[in-house]
Amino acid sequence: MLVSITGIKKFAVHDGDGIRTTVFFKGCTLKCKWCHNPETISFLPQIGYYSHKCILCGACADICENHKIIDGKHIFDRKNCTACKKCVKVCLPHALEFYGENADTDEIIKILFEDKEFYEASGGGITISGGECLMQPEACSVILKRMKNGGINTAVDTCGMVPFENIEKVIDYTDVFLYDIKAIDDSVHKKCTGSSNKIILQNLKKIDEYGKSIEIRIPFVPDYNDQEIEKIAYFISNLKNIVKIRILPYHDYAHSKYSAIDMQDTLPCKIPDFESIENAKKTFLKYGVLCPIL
Ligand code: SF4
Ligand code: SF4
Known part of the structure; x- marks a missing residue:
């Protein structure tokens, strides 16, 4: 089965317990203002152009008229780009990146099994992430089932903005859900993500009622x-x-990705300071829930 992904990351240590391999699916149902992986938002394939890596060799311009080198500058006209990927293949310095590979689930599974001994030694496993991976639920289910049957711990990283039927397709093969909460106030949620949070909070309650382990992840963004x-x-x-509760302090490292995909x-401008993060942690303790970690 084919699935649209933006990449596979080995030795990931922030996507659940232990050492993990994470698969990033392409396409998301939310559009968070602070998204640090904007290349995963669109469901369509995209070409990223990173000007700081471009050596102006002209190899891309030789094979496609969408690229031009004019007066020592690289010009990329995207409007006729079909995302055929030919220019990416000839760009040796990797100034061009392709986001939206159609990967076969069998191939992905093979890669995920490669690091089984690291998972076992570290209490890790594999994580399906995104974008919103549960918008491609059949592929998630195929991968997670094979991992589970192979004795590997499985995590699904989700924003929750999916029909519950999609979650039902993976729930029995998922050891832990890494579940984002961005806001409880619906108007704040809409302002931050472009969507209501009603389905997200309903789905979270249903997963909890089902008895599944959940790690809550809260992006922490000042003024948002x-x-x-x-x-x-x-x-x-x-x-x-x-x-587990994990606070994810906002960082602004992703500017170059936005410009690379012309998005x-x-x-946001403001980074959270140490004191505000500590206060957020104390608030959770006041409500008698787990101490959040970063
Ligand atoms: S992806 Fe294909 S169509 Fe788009 S710029 Fe590159 S070579 Fe041209
Ligand atoms: S092939 Fe890559 S490095 Fe060469 S001009 Fe095109 S984008 Fe720049």
């Missing part, structure tokens, strides 16, 4: 959702199967 922490802590205090840069 920092006033939501207390509400999130209260909401979580009513759930039964939370095994409007929506990254």
Whole structure:
């Protein structure tokens, strides 16, 4: 089965417990202002152009008229680009990147099994992430089932903005859900992500009722959702199967990715300071839920 991905990362240490291999699916149902993987938002394949890596060799211009070198500058006209990937293949310095590979699930599974001994030694496993991986639920299910049957721990990293039927397709093959909460106030959620949070919070409650382990992940973004922490802590205090709470302090490292794919840069300016992160952690403790980790 084919699945659209942006990459596979080995030795990942922030996508669940232990050492993991993470598969990043392409396409997301939310559009968070602070997204640090904007190449995973569109469901369509995209070409990224990284000007700082371009040596102006002209190899791309030789094979496609969408690229031109004019007056020592590289010009990329995307409007007729069919994402055929030919230019990426001839760009030796990797100034051109392709996002949206159609990968075969059998090939992905083979790669995931390669590091089984590292997973076992570190208490790790594999993670399916995105984008929103559960918008390609059949492929997720095929991969997760094979991993589970092979004795490997499985995690699904989701924003939750999917029909619950999609979650049902993977729930029995998933050891832990890494589940994002961005805001409880719906208007704040809409402002931050472009969508309502109703389905997200409903799905979270259903997964909890099902008895699955859940790691809650909270992007912490000053002036966007920092006033939501207390509400999130209260909401979580009513759930039964939370095994971990992770605060993800916002960083602004992704500017170059927005410009590479010619996408409007929506990254917020303000980075959270140490004190505000500590206060957020204390708020969770006040509600008697687990101490958050970073
Ligand atoms: S992906 Fe294909 S069509 Fe698009 S710029 Fe590259 S070679 Fe041209
Ligand atoms: S092939 Fe790559 S390095 Fe060469 S001009 Fe094109 S983008 Fe730049």
